[in-house]
Structure formats: C-alpha cells, structure tokens
Amino acid sequence: MNRNINMSDISDGRLYELNDMVKADCGDCKGCHTCCTGMGSSVVLDPLDIYNMTKHLNASFEKLLQDKLELNVADGIVLPNLKMEAASDACGFLDENGRCSIHPARPSVCRLFPLGRIYENGGFKYFLQVHECVNSNRSKVKVKKWIDTPDLQKNQKFVCDWHYFLKKVSEHIIESGDDSFAKKANMAILTTFFVTPYDLSKDFYEQFYERFESVEQMC
Ligand code: SF4
Numbered sequence: 001m002n003r004n005i006n007m008s009d010i011s012d013g014r015l016y017e018l019n020d021m022v023k024a025d026c027g028d029c030k031g032c033h034t035c036c037t038g039m040g041s042s043v044v045l046d047p048l049d050i051y052n053m054t055k056h057l058n059a060s061f062e063k064l065l066q067d068k069l070e071l072n073v074a075d076g077i078v079l080p081n082l083k084m085e086a087a088s089d090a091c092g093f094l095d096e097n098g099r100c101s102i103h104p105a106r107p108s109v110c111r112l113f114p115l116g117r118i119y120e121n122g123g124f125k126y127f128l129q130v131h132e133c134v135n136s137n138r139s140k141v142k143v144k145k146w147i148d149t150p151d152l153q154k155n156q157k158f159v160c161d162w163h164y165f166l167k168k169v170s171e172h173i174i175e176s177g178d179d180s181f182a183k184k185a186n187m188a189i190l191t192t193f194f195v196t197p198y199d200l201s202k203d204f205y206e207q208f209y210e211r212f213e214s215v216e217q218m219c
C-alpha cells in the first residue's frame with residue numbers, strides 16, 4: 001500500500017520491466033528459508049492469492065484463517081496476510097524441510113521476492129530489494145521468468161486495478177474520517193473478494209471483474 005520509502009536506500013536504483021534481466025535468482029534457495037520467517041504481517045494477500053491457495057489446499061478462506069492466515073488493518077483497509085507461527089516465527093506453510101509446502105500456489109509477494117513492485121502513474125514496475133535476500137551471489141534472470149505467473153497480461157492488469165482501487169478507498173477512508181463508510185467498504189471488500197468462494201473450476205480473472213464492478217460502484 002502507500003509507503004514513504006527512499007528507493008535508493010532499499011534498491012539498486014533501477015526499475016525493471018518484464019523483459020529486463022535482474023539479479024534475483026537465488027538458485028533454488030539451497031536450504032535457506034530466511035525470508036519465510038519473521039515477516040510479521042507484511043505478506044499481504046490479494047484475491048488471486050486466496051483463489052490459488054483455496055484451490056491448491058481444497059480449503060475455504062475461513063478455514064485458512066483458523067491458523068495460516070490472519071486479518072490486519074493497513075491504511076484503513078482490512079486485508080488478509082500470512083500468519084507467522086508463535087513458536088517458530090515462521091510462515092505456517094513452511095514445511096519441516098524448510099521448503100514452501102504450497103510452492104505452486106505461493107502468494108504473489110513470495111513469487112516476486114526479492115523483487116518488489118513500485119506503483120506510479122497508474123501502472124507499476126519492479127525493483128530489486130537489495131537488503132532482503134541473504135544470498136549475495138544471485139544470478140541474472142528475466143523478470144517474467146522469475147515471477148513465474150500464468151496469464152501475465154491479465155495478471156498485470158489485475159495487479160494494477162486491485163492496487164489503485166484499494167488506494168482510492170483508503171484515501172477516502174483516511175481523508176473523510178467517515179467511520180460508517182470505512183465499515184461498509186471493508187465489509188464489502190472482505191465479503192466479496194475473500195469470503196465468498198470462487199468457482200475454482202473457472203478462470204479467476206472473469207470472476208474477479210464481475211465482483212470488482214459491483215464493489216467499485218458501491219465504494
Ligand atoms: S507461502 Fe511459502 S514462500 Fe511464502 S512465506 Fe510461506 S513458506 Fe515462504
């Protein structure tokens with residue numbers, strides 16, 4: 001969401017697009033799982049993440065909220081995030097071998113890492129978080145290969161639409177101080193995009209945009 005960060009402190013100063021090469025490939029992590037621990041509530045999930053997880057695990061969103069996920073408020077908006085386990089401070093999806101147990105359905109934040117997204121002018125680009133991955137010997141890889149995301153064109157549009165929609169709602173909540181709007185908008189966002197199950201035999205994006213139109217108008 002909205003963060004005031006000095007990019008020169010956290011990145012190599014470059015912005016990347018899908019066809020650019022970037023030093024992000026950590027060689028299958030080789031026994032490391034540092035970035036799957038101690039993440040607090042920072043791995044925020046979007047509707048596609050929930051669609052992928054519920055499909056992969058054959059479990060409802062409510063079921064995942066019992067132990068693997070939690071809800072938190074950021075910039076006035078309630079959204080789900082990965083929950084760190086109390087004893088280990090590790091993501092609940094990290095298995096006993098230190099590997100991601102939901103790798104094919106891992107959330108987009110995990111897919112990108114150590115890349116991040118920076119949003120500007122109605123779009124977004126990628127940047128390399130230079131202090132986050134402990135492997136300093138990473139190789140170059142094409143951004144679109146690294147993020148390993150099917151239906152890339154649809155996905156890029158979805159990422160933008162979701163981000164700028166939340167930004168608009170968040171700004172309205174903060175600027176207006178209207179608690180009843182905040183409650184109504186948060187309830188609509190949670191129920192429509194996360195709690196109401198998706199038809200997992202059908203394409204995600206079509207279903208998302210049907211829901212998006214109704215909630216966008218309401219908000
Ligand atoms: S979902 Fe997988 S990749 Fe992401 S933090 Fe959890 S274990 Fe790590």
Ligand code: SF4
Nearest residue numbers: 029032033035133134
């Ligand atoms: S810190 Fe880097 S090497 Fe370690 S698990 Fe994360 S991405 Fe892989």
